[in-house]
Amino acid sequence: MKILQVNSSARSNGHSIRLADELVARLQASNPGAERVLRDLTRDPHPMLDEATLGALFTPAEQRTPEQAAAVARNDALIAELQSADVLVLGAPMYNFGVSAQLKNWLDAIARAGTTFRYTANGPEGLLKNKKVYVVLTRGGIYRDQPSDSQVPYLRTMLGFLGMTDVEFIYAEGLNMGPDAEKQGLAAAQAQIESVLA
Template identity: 50%
Template sequence: MSAASEINNVLLVNSSINGKLGNSNILSHEFVTRLKGKAKTQVNLVSRDLSQDALPHLTQAEMGAWMTPANERTDGQSQLADISDSLVAELQNTDTLVIGMPMYNFGIPSTFKAWIDRIARAGITFKYTEQGPVGLLEGKKAIIVAARGGMYQGTPKDSQTQYLKDVLAFIGITDVQFIYAEGLAMPAKEENILGAKQAMDVVLESLI
């Protein structure tokens, strides 16, 4: 949190193909609404919907634009570099990252992977040292609201949890908490959603 200004800058990232009707979107928005209602400091919210404003797959041309000094870029390279630069700046200015994460075919949405590919930048959000990579976005918190049709938490089929922990730690975000809403395609959907909302209260207590 920005101690000097006592402002919590929150970035909400969603990627459900169902948009506002997606379970991960609904629950992540509810979490943020609760956070704003309970917080003792001002909450500034920035929302990014990766399904509505989808990012294309990363290309060599775009990566090459990053690696070209700003004063040597062509107009086309500047436009390509601006995509990642703006996303990185958005994340750098964030205190609390909230991710609404649906599960598609045992993995993360491809649009979210395209976002990761642009915010993981050598020399900007992480650096290589003799001891290995070191994340540069320290002091931030991340809350993952994971919505799944089946029951996967704690099983080998949950490919998301470890991946998200690893990739966020790679850029320096190691304070990561998960809220699971599972079995949403099963008869006990409402009961499972209630359980997820109760888990929200526990996470909120740790944030406030």
């Protein structure tokens, strides 16, 4: 088993990172020999999608400048990393009701027509199939199943579009609502991790 862990917290020791680490450790304990590949988007941020990168992606490979080739190669590396993974663990803290800019940049980089999805006569088809996905959500307030939760619908849609439909969301909420609420939110997430991996 190959596990790709993607951390997207702006904090180097954020709750989402610690919970994702715990989830991966449990996966490795129950799957001896499982390999973890860590992609830390805070320590190694991926550039945002801009006009230059779009231009590079739409330029035939043999016509790309060295700068364009380098931009495409950065995205290629992320895609290859994900393609080779059996399990994806995403650490996804909520910032201003959405995912972090770091995670959005990563998602923009891995979504490539003809490589991770394609358009067919029957509509789009995701090409990153047969992967188990765990998304560790950390939030300061309580948003689960509320209209204000834009993270889960967005991530479910985006991951599903790319072919990843077996998605488990782990919730750690109320983390900024006082010490007791924080403790309770983290305990609930840990219990959920234990439950989904049982």
